[in-house]
Amino acid sequence: MNIISEVTSHGGMQGVFSHESDVTKTTMTFAVFVPPQATREPRPVLWYLSGLTCTHANVMEKGEYRRLAAELGLIVVCPDTSPRGDDVPDEATNWQMGKGAGFYLDATEAPWAENYQMYSYVTEELPALIASKFRADMSRQGIFGHSMGGHGAMTIALKHPDRFKSCSAFAPIVEPSTADWSMGAFEKYLGSDKSAWRSYDAVALVKDGARFPEFLIDQGLADGFLQNGLRPWLFEEAVKGTGIELTLRNHPRYDHSYYFISSFMDDHLRWHAERLG
Amino acid sequence: MNIISEVTSHGGMQGVFSHESDVTKTTMTFAVFVPPQATREPRPVLWYLSGLTCTHANVMEKGEYRRLAAELGLIVVCPDTSPRGDDVPDEATNWQMGKGAGFYLDATEAPWAENYQMYSYVTEELPALIASKFRADMSRQGIFGHSMGGHGAMTIALKHPDRFKSCSAFAPIVEPSTADWSMGAFEKYLGSDKSAWRSYDAVALVKDGARFPEFLIDQGLADGFLQNGLRPWLFEEAVKGTGIELTLRNHPRYDHSYYFISSFMDDHLRWHAERLG
Numbered sequence: 001m002n003i004i005s006e007v008t009s010h011g012g013m014q015g016v017f018s019h020e021s022d023v024t025k026t027t028m029t030f031a032v033f034v035p036p037q038a039t040r041e042p043r044p045v046l047w048y049l050s051g052l053t054c055t056h057a058n059v060m061e062k063g064e065y066r067r068l069a070a071e072l073g074l075i076v077v078c079p080d081t082s083p084r085g086d087d088v089p090d091e092a093t094n095w096q097m098g099k100g101a102g103f104y105l106d107a108t109e110a111p112w113a114e115n116y117q118m119y120s121y122v123t124e125e126l127p128a129l130i131a132s133k134f135r136a137d138m139s140r141q142g143i144f145g146h147s148m149g150g151h152g153a154m155t156i157a158l159k160h161p162d163r164f165k166s167c168s169a170f171a172p173i174v175e176p177s178t179a180d181w182s183m184g185a186f187e188k189y190l191g192s193d194k195s196a197w198r199s200y201d202a203v204a205l206v207k208d209g210a211r212f213p214e215f216l217i218d219q220g221l222a223d224g225f226l227q228n229g230l231r232p233w234l235f236e237e238a239v240k241g242t243g244i245e246l247t248l249r250n251h252p253r254y255d256h257s258y259y260f261i262s263s264f265m266d267d268h269l270r271w272h273a274e275r276l277g
Numbered sequence: 278m279n280i281i282s283e284v285t286s287h288g289g290m291q292g293v294f295s296h297e298s299d300v301t302k303t304t305m306t307f308a309v310f311v312p313p314q315a316t317r318e319p320r321p322v323l324w325y326l327s328g329l330t331c332t333h334a335n336v337m338e339k340g341e342y343r344r345l346a347a348e349l350g351l352i353v354v355c356p357d358t359s360p361r362g363d364d365v366p367d368e369a370t371n372w373q374m375g376k377g378a379g380f381y382l383d384a385t386e387a388p389w390a391e392n393y394q395m396y397s398y399v400t401e402e403l404p405a406l407i408a409s410k411f412r413a414d415m416s417r418q419g420i421f422g423h424s425m426g427g428h429g430a431m432t433i434a435l436k437h438p439d440r441f442k443s444c445s446a447f448a449p450i451v452e453p454s455t456a457d458w459s460m461g462a463f464e465k466y467l468g469s470d471k472s473a474w475r476s477y478d479a480v481a482l483v484k485d486g487a488r489f490p491e492f493l494i495d496q497g498l499a500d501g502f503l504q505n506g507l508r509p510w511l512f513e514e515a516v517k518g519t520g521i522e523l524t525l526r527n528h529p530r531y532d533h534s535y536y537f538i539s540s541f542m543d544d545h546l547r548w549h550a551e552r553l554g
Contacts, residue, residue, distance in 0.1 A: 008499070009536035064341045066539070222285070259286035262343070 001133055004029065010070040011036040014060065023117045023125045024083040030126065031056040033066055034134060037073035044140035044276035045130060046269070048078045049122065049149030049156075052181075053100045056080050059146070062258035064265050072273040075136055079122050081148065083115040097185045103176065104152030105200040107189035116189060119200070123156055142166035142272035146261055147225070150217070151176050154202040154235075158210040166275035168216035168268045170261045171223055174235035175203040180228045206238045214245035216271045218264045220254030278410055281306065287347040288313040291337065294410075300394045300402045301360040307403065308333040310343055311411060314350035321417035321553035322407060323546070325355045326399065326426030326433075329458075330377045333357050336423070339535035341542050349550040352413055356399050358425065360392040374462045380453065381429030382477040384466035393466060396477070400433055419443035419549035423538055424502070427494070428453050431479040431512075435487040443552035445493035445545045447538045448500055451512035452480040457505045483515045491522035493548045495541045497531030 004016040012035045021028040037043055046069070048059055056078045059065070069076050082088075082102035089111040090098035102118035131138045143164050145153035150172020157167035176182035177197040190196045198204035219232050232248055239246050254260040281293040289312045298305040314320055323346070325336055333355045336342070346353050359365075359379035366388040367375035379395035408415045420441050422430035427449020434444035453459035454474040467473045475481035496509050509525055516523050531537040 007532060007534060007536045008497075008530040008540075010540045014536055061535075062338050064344065064539075066536075067341065067543070220285075253285040255284055257284060258338075259284045259291055259343075262341075263285075263287045266344070 001129060009033075010066040012038075012066065012070045014066060016056065016060070019129060021083075021121060021125060023121045024115050026083040026085045026088060026115055028083070028121065028126075029056055029080055031060045031078040032130070032134060033069055033076040035070045035073045035075065038075060038135040042135045042137035043073045043075050044142065044273075045075045045077060045136045045138065046272050046276070047122070047141065047143040047145075047153070048076060049104060049143070049145030049152040050078065050081050051145070051147030051149050052081070053095050054081050054149075055100070058258065059261070062262060064262035065269060068266050068269045072269060074269065074273060074276070075134060077126070077130055079126055082118060088115045096181045097188060101148070101185055103148055103182065103185055103189065103200065104156065105189055108196065109189060109191050112189050119156075122152070123160065140165060140276045142276050144168040144170070144268055144272065145172070146170040147230070147256065148173055148182075151200075151202060154215065155200055155205060157212045157215075158202060158205045159199070161212045164212075166272040167212055168271050169218075170264065170268070171219050171225070171230055171256055172202070172217060172232070173230055174232055175201055177201040177204060179231070181225070182229075203234050203238045206235075206242060206244065211242065211244060214247070216247045216249075216268065218249050218251060218267070220256060220260045221250050221252045222254055223256040223260070225256055278406060286310075287343040289315075289343065289347045291343060293333065293337070296406060298360075298398060298402060300398045301392050303360040303362045303365060303392055305360070305398065305403075306333055306357050308337045308355040309407070309411060310346055310353040312347045312350045312352065315352060315412040319412045319414035320350045320352050321419065321550075322352045322354060322413045322415065323549050323553070324399070324418065324420040324422075324430070325353060326381060326420070326422030326429040327355065327358050328422070328424030328426050329358070330372050331358050331426075332377070335535065336538070339539060341539035342546060345543050345546045349546060351546065351550060351553070352411060354403070354407055356403055359395060365392045373458045374465060378425070378462055380425055380459065380462055380466065380477065381433065382466055385473065386466060386468050389466050396433075399429070400437065417442060417553045419553050421445040421447070421545055421549065422449070423447040424507070424533065425450055425459075428477075428479060431492065432477055432482060434489045434492075435479060435482045436476070438489045441489075442554075443549045444489055445548050446495075447541065447545070448496050448502070448507055448533055449479070449494060449509070450507055451509055452478055454478040454481060456508070458502070459506075480511050480515045483512070483519060483521065488519065488521060491524070493524045493526075493545065495526050495528060495544070497533065497537045498527050498529045499531055500533040500537070502533055
């Protein structure tokens with residue numbers, strides 16, 4: 001693991017690191033905020049998965065999570081959204097496919113399968129690295145994210161209810177296998193057999209029996225992607241009668257940006273901290 | 278005034294606006310955060326002046342001021358740091374001169390004097406626009422800033438003690454007329470007669486009799502510009518016996534970045550709010 005930068009902030013340390021990933025076969029970059037309490041004892045880990053076009057840096061710069069994460073003693077890990085590098089397949093003019101658009105899945109189709117293994121990366125390889133390099137209490141993990149990263153957080157929580165104690169999302173894509181901006185990517189990454197798409201789709205996972213105790217979702221009603229891309233009501237419908245508790249909060253006037261995310265960041269951090277102990 | 282963007286954030290509105298400036302003879306861009314209370318009553322105005330290389334956007338994206346400004350009911354105005362445009366003189370390879378480096382002074386030397394009138398811009402033209410377009414209580418104004426913008430805030434407060442009720446700075450340049458990174462710009466903007474530099478130099482202003490009741494300065498001790506550029510101890514020395522109260526806080530491990538600024542943003546907002554009533 002290479003240190004790209006380590007900067008003191010809000011009494012803790014905001015770091016950016018890179019490492020050679022066996023899973024993606026590329027150099028991967030990620031951000032970690034270490035709260036001051038981690039100098040004394042292992043602290044819970046909160047994973048933040050970012051949205052389309054983002055890197056680790058967007059939430060690090062604009063998410064406004066450090067003040068309260070420092071107070072609550074949360075380690076916040078922010079991975080990249082895809083493999084990077086000149087040799088990595090991409091569709092340079094398509095922001096919904098390739099670099100910046102890994103969708104937190106393991107691609108099975110050529111040429112994408114070689115590097116686009118973001119599901120294994122964020123659920124196996126990076127957690128092992130975090131556990132080995134930081135004073136992280138891996139028995140207390142939560143996960144959240146934004147948009148494509150909300151999709152990632154929700155699907156990963158649904159598939160790992162024993163690992164994660166908490167999950168939340170800002171404006172998540174809840175049914176990517178039927179949404180305009182993700183269907184094309186799913187077909188290229190996973191092939192045309194849509195049964196393979198279901199394990200990366202929160203609504204389909206719930207319909208297929210996956211369970212997680214409770215979710216917090218915040219959604220802006222002035223979000224331009226709400227009607228065709230995000231559609232949280234599909235998840236609201238899917239969880240009915242399942243025992244899954246959903247707190248879905250709709251916010252008039254808020255859009256899809258980090259001005260929205262940062263407005264409700266405190267609520268999400270407290271949601272996770274309460275469940276992480 | 279043209280609206281570039283207006284986005285809901287933390288219950289208020291973060292806007293970016295532009296207008297044709299008579300003072301700089303260019304299109305100027307600035308950011309304004311309007312707290313929710315401004316829908317009911319005029320609110321105090323807090324000016325934030327940014328540092329070298331910045332635009333209005335750096336603090337808007339990374340300053341983390343909206344949560345508490347919304348709570349305290351402060352309008353936060355963030356001007357650009359210089360005139361912009363293809364016809365504006367510049368030294369493209371020198372980040373300490375020209376665009377992004379207006380030093381909040383009125384240039385007197387050619388070719389700079391034509392556009393580089395940032396002192397008049399931020400003290401006269403932009404305040405008049407803010408007063409006319411927002412529900413601003415101009416009888417309650419505070420001013421703060423970072424680095425070059427800390428210099429701007431302190432010098433402007435010292436020259437307008439009746440207008441501003443509060444002033445603070447993050448890692449300010451306190452004596453730009455003798456600092457490595459500003460002497461070159463001062464000579465080009467103001468000429469070689471150093472007596473003309475004194476009214477844009479906080480230490481010189483105090484020595485020449487200017488007074489402001491009290492200042493809050495936060496400084497990181499891991500700031501790479503501390504020894505040759507910032508030197509807050511020169512201001513500490515200058516105010517001795519003047520009646521000016523200085524709260525100078527030195528913070529081990531903090532650098533010059535927005536990771537430092539955002540860490541102490543809450544303290545500064547509260548400092549101003551207490552004095553703005």
